[in-house]
Amino acid sequence: MDQPTPAIVAQAGVKRLPRLALLLFCLAYVLPGFLGRAPWKRDDITTFGYMAELARGSTDWWRPMLGGMPSEVDALLPYWLGAWALQLAPGWLTPELAARLPFMLLLVLALVATWYGTYYLARSPMAQPVAFAFGGEAQPTDYARAIADGGLLAFIACLGLAQLAHETTPALTQLCFAALLFYASAALPYRSFNPGLSAAVALLGLTLSGAPSIALALGLGGTTLYLLAPASETSQKKIRASGLALLSLVCAVLASYLDLWRWRIDLPHANLAEWQSLGRLFLWFTWPAWPLAIWTLWRWRRQIFNLRFTGLHLWLPIWFVAVASAATLTTPAADRSLLLALPALAALAAFALPTLSRSVGALIDWFALIFFSGCALVIWIVWISMQTGFPARPAANVARLVPGFDHSFSLMPFLIAVGASLVWTWLVTWRVGRHQAAIWKSVVLPAGGAALSWLLLMTLWLPLLDFARSYAPMVKLVTSAMPQSPGCVATLGLNRSQIAAFQFHSQLELQVLDTHNTCQWLIADIDTASKHPDLRQGPIWQLRRSMGHPAERKDSIWLYERRLQLLPVPPVATEKQG
Incomplete structure (x- = not known):
């Protein structure tokens, strides 16, 4: 006989995971990676550089600049949070730890939102287990809590979450607000104020974190699913879903006003190597949630493939995963886009648990x-x-x-x-x-x-x-080759992360090289310097050292010293300067 749901669960099967154990487990996952380490290369140190510039008042809050360059990600909120934390932090707190405190809270909020989002999906009538003839089936609330526990554990188990969720980057803020929007969309049939407020905060946060298109797609998609569903599934609360669409449009208008729309479409090329790379990313990044999610789609296929959209506990996470996957395939930062799929993918994986043999x-x-x-x-x-x-x-x-x-x-x-x-x-x-x-x-x-x-x-x-x-070893090599107080130091061709690293690890007074620059020392990117006419054995600058990161030679840079223009430099003096 066909069952209305594949979940056959007795009350004994929904034993609650002890809350203290779950709390300690989450803390053991959140704290490592935020405490005791230096800012790491690329996005982590770059974001910290923009935060530090804002905290010092060296750049405009509405258009942060670092070394004369705007951010690669059109985000504002992540930099604001770190800058506010730097300004409010007590003197005994290190700057890097102070900037991470808001992001620690964002990761905690993402974990909480994932649990509650999965919980409210499991409260859906179509998600409930089969009722036994003589009773004894799992009670709805207990069943939903057990599914939510499984969803949170599946979320933490995803291999791709570990590093990106512990960096102070816009990717973490986007993950947090995507999880918060996931919770708000799932809780709409049961609550009004909390989901509505959460949806407003999530859509605004996604917009200000550099993902207005994701916010618009998730908001409008969730609204469409609720409007297509029968009234019994949404408990006559479709007007709340309409409010979700309105909030999405308001955030889209705000993104246009702040000029946050940047379409960086990067479609995969028609070559096997790139598709293999994307395939490996999907396989390991979402492991072990994706095999369980596929099992969910198979075992719950009757609730998915119907024309009445009664299986909203499945369609909502499917839509969130689909939007994030589409962004993964069409944006350069594939791993950071795929990160947004993990809360919903974990919820899908959780619905496989009551069906496993x-x-x-x-x-x-x-x-x-x-x-x-x-x-x-x-x-x-x-x-x-x-x-x-x-x-x-x-x-x-x-x-x-x-x-x-x-x-x-x-x-x-x-x-x-x-x-x-x-x-x-x-x-x-x-x-x-x-x-x-x-x-x-x-x-x-x-x-x-x-x-x-x-x-x-x-x-x-x-x-x-x-x-x-981290860039600390490379910065140490460069500063050891200069006098203890070199004055201003010119830069040429350094990327954002390198500039932020020199500002953080050395406190050098950096200035972009131009015709009015009078700095005695110059740090230049090796590729840019090799093409610059004044640096190829020119009369102004003399190459002193070529160095790079000990563990990554592609970060190689050249250190130059300005030649004396009025008098020839004696050989002994040059040797001492070197």
């Missing part, structure tokens, strides 16, 4: 156990090798890939890593040793393994990652 659940558990235990073992072995020299091969590989790195022992990160490993051992013992009826049990090990691997990287490997992924 015991054998499939065991397969997920064993795969997560082997994969993440292997990752943790590799992290520990490399760390032990760097500390003791045994085994020798990992330490030799580190020395070859990251020349100049000198590892040291830190007690507190070591203790945290040991504690996390012991918790992982206990979690594996709990999951393998006892049969748990809770439907969220199949995503406990994937989420716990992802959190463990990220925490170990951010404790045991943090000095190595800081050395390899």
